[in-house]
Amino acid sequence: MIDLYRENVSEKFWQFERKPDAQLMTRAVQLALPSLGFESGAQTEFDVLLNTLGEARFGDDHWQLSLPKRVYYTLKPFIPRKLIQVLRQLYSGDVKQVHTPNWPIDDRFVLFRMEVLRQLLSLSGGQAVQYRQLWPEGRRFSFVLTHDIETAAGQAYVREIADLEEGLGFRSAYNFVLERYALDFSLMEELRERGFEVGCHGVKHDGKLFSSQEEFSRRAAIINQKTKQYQMRGFRAPLTHRNPVWMQSLEIDYDESFFDTDPFEPIPGGAMSIWPYFLGRFVELPYTLVQDFSLTNILGETTPLIWMEKVDFLRKYRGMALLNSHPDYLKSPITYKVYADFLAEMKKSADYWHALPGDVATWWKYRAGAEYQQSLATAALQDGQLVI
Numbered sequence: 001m002i003d004l005y006r007e008n009v010s011e012k013f014w015q016f017e018r019k020p021d022a023q024l025m026t027r028a029v030q031l032a033l034p035s036l037g038f039e040s041g042a043q044t045e046f047d048v049l050l051n052t053l054g055e056a057r058f059g060d061d062h063w064q065l066s067l068p069k070r071v072y073y074t075l076k077p078f079i080p081r082k083l084i085q086v087l088r089q090l091y092s093g094d095v096k097q098v099h100t101p102n103w104p105i106d107d108r109f110v111l112f113r114m115e116v117l118r119q120l121l122s123l124s125g126g127q128a129v130q131y132r133q134l135w136p137e138g139r140r141f142s143f144v145l146t147h148d149i150e151t152a153a154g155q156a157y158v159r160e161i162a163d164l165e166e167g168l169g170f171r172s173a174y175n176f177v178l179e180r181y182a183l184d185f186s187l188m189e190e191l192r193e194r195g196f197e198v199g200c201h202g203v204k205h206d207g208k209l210f211s212s213q214e215e216f217s218r219r220a221a222i223i224n225q226k227t228k229q230y231q232m233r234g235f236r237a238p239l240t241h242r243n244p245v246w247m248q249s250l251e252i253d254y255d256e257s258f259f260d261t262d263p264f265e266p267i268p269g270g271a272m273s274i275w276p277y278f279l280g281r282f283v284e285l286p287y288t289l290v291q292d293f294s295l296t297n298i299l300g301e302t303t304p305l306i307w308m309e310k311v312d313f314l315r316k317y318r319g320m321a322l323l324n325s326h327p328d329y330l331k332s333p334i335t336y337k338v339y340a341d342f343l344a345e346m347k348k349s350a351d352y353w354h355a356l357p358g359d360v361a362t363w364w365k366y367r368a369g370a371e372y373q374q375s376l377a378t379a380a381l382q383d384g385q386l387v388i
Contacts, residue, residue: 004244005049007278007368010116015132015367017376024123031123032115036108052109052272053279054244062269063210063243069266102270104290104310106261109272110317117379118386126381132367133377134275134318139353141315143346144285144322144360145172146256148201148236152181154328159187161327161339162196168343173357174327175201175236175256178226188230197356199234200227200252207266210241217249224251233358234285236324240265244279254283254361256324262287264294274319276364283361285322288314292325296335304342315351318388320360 011025029045051057121129135142149155158174165172176183188198202209203219210216237257261270274288289310295301314321330336379388
């Protein structure tokens with residue numbers, strides 16, 4: 001399990017121009033641990049990564065659905081879609097009260113990353129250090145749009161959403177379910193020709209992908225075969241059910257099944273990262289903005305205010321603003337308006353790198369590689385405070 005996350009230690013994350021002294025680096029990490037709520041000296045950074053990116057802080061059975069949820073997904077094909085939405089609203093109303101302290105912003109891992117850098121400068125007596133810039137062209141943060149197409153009705157509405165985005169100068173990725181509805185291959189080709197991206201959203205969308213390792217392996221073979229056939233580089237698991245170990249059998253460039261913080265999903269929690277990270281054989285692109293259904297149907301929001309407030313946080317710490325929305329839900333006039341208003345607000349800024357998820361994954365690999373030749377960024381101490 002540790003091997004899945006070891007490429008994300010602080011030294012490799014920051015990619016310093018000059019390799020820091022190993023003892024100083026270790027000490028800086030130890031001194032930064034309290035920002036996560038851990039006692040100084042109590043854990044190694046590998047333990048930190050397991051508890052954050054690996055979500056081990058939630059226990060050994062975190063990736064397993066509870067019995068009531070397993071029963072629910074067995075019965076779900078026979079439950080009317082409207083009733084499913086009501087049940088989600090009732091369930092989410094309870095969990096929201098429990099998790100709100102670390103939602104919609106969980107800054108603990110972010111502050112840990114920053115504190116490691118601050119401690120390293122303080123211990124070395126330096127005032128500034130150079131690291132590989134997090135985003136191309138010195139952009140402050142990245143902005144990524146993705147969509148999961150759950151049903152045939154959602155697939156039929158894709159062009160409406162693509163037209164909205166293209167009209168404002170944006171492009172996004174659309175993830176298709178492989179065997180739930182008849183795939184519109186002409187739509188896929190059209191999206192690619194218009195500069196959008198096409199990805200995979202599982203095989204059936206029935207909540208059973210991770211029901212057992214045997215079933216996952218069977219479906220993973222289908223995913224691997226068809227993602228190659230349909231030229232899909234990326235994947236997001238239906239319902240964000242996930243298991244980082246099992247998912248290593250997926251032959252993908254990047255995954256989007258994890259998130260920084262989300263109490264509303266069937267497996268709630270979060271990896272706490274607002275940046276991409278390496279998850280074994282692929283790059284993980286966690287979504288960092290609350291999903292559209294949760295925003296409008298569960299929370300009852302009629303404006304993109306929560307999205308924009310989170311974007312301000314992501315901008316401050318040079319993170320990745322990645323949104324997952326659904327053509328199925330964007331058909332709602334309220335949800336469509338909130339999404340359109342959000343895009344219009346984002347259009348007013350020019351300090352982010354707007355990119356497709358495949359491009360972000362490619363960039364993250366390039367940034368970590370020896371061939372990197374982009375300019376450097378500077379982190380400095382000003383009156384003891386870190387400025388990046």
